[in-house]
Amino acid sequence: MSYDNDNIFAKILAGELPCYKIYEDEGTFAFLDIMPRADGHLLVIPKTPARNLLDANPDQMAAVMATVQKLSKAAMRAFAAGGITIQQFNEAAGGQEVYHLHVHVLPRHKGQALRPPGTMADADILSGHVEKMRAALE
Numbered sequence: 313m314s315y316d317n318d319n320i321f322a323k324i325l326a327g328e329l330p331c332y333k334i335y336e337d338e339g340t341f342a343f344l345d346i347m348p349r350a351d352g353h354l355l356v357i358p359k360t361p362a363r364n365l366l367d368a369n370p371d372q373m374a375a376v377m378a379t380v381q382k383l384s385k386a387a388m389r390a391f392a393a394g395g396i397t398i399q400q401f402n403e404a405a406g407g408q409e410v411y412h413l414h415v416h417v418l419p420r421h422k423g424q425a426l427r428p429p430g431t432m433a434d435a436d437i438l439s440g441h442v443e444k445m446r447a448a449l450e
């Protein structure tokens with residue numbers, strides 16, 4: 313399986329599609345999932361092409377996981393979370409829908425189940441979550 317340059321996250325990286333940006337550094341970019349399964353549900357991606365974990369190189373994995381850790385700690389503060397769930401899917405059989413490597417960061421609260429997938433969040437709510445995360449990262 314090869315990398316598709318036209319996938320949605322490649323277009324977000326190229327600035328061709330909008331996103332609710334949370335953070336970027338030399339190797340990674342992070343933005344809110346547009347159909348959040350929890351408040352603050354965000355995605356961390358490498359800036360360079362990788363279809364998923366199966367073709368990513370160790371440098372991409374290291375950069376992505378360093379950002380996942382940094383943003384998980386910030387999300388604990390931003391959302392007064394009790395914990396963080398990390399999800400990462402590879403190929404259709406593994407649950408992957410967008411074919412640019414991404415790691416889900418999901419702030420969690422005890423006793424609160426994840427919401428079902430597939431429901432778009434209101435723009436105002438997502439903007440508020442960006443503000444919370446940016447404040448926690450300052």
Ligand code: 5GP
Binds near residue numbers: 410430
């Ligand atoms: P996965 O490939 O990990 O199974 O799922 C892809 C994730 O990307 C889903 O959680 C979905 O809500 C999210 N997603 C799909 N399209 C977009 C989009 O255009 N923008 C953003 N920010 N997230 C998206």
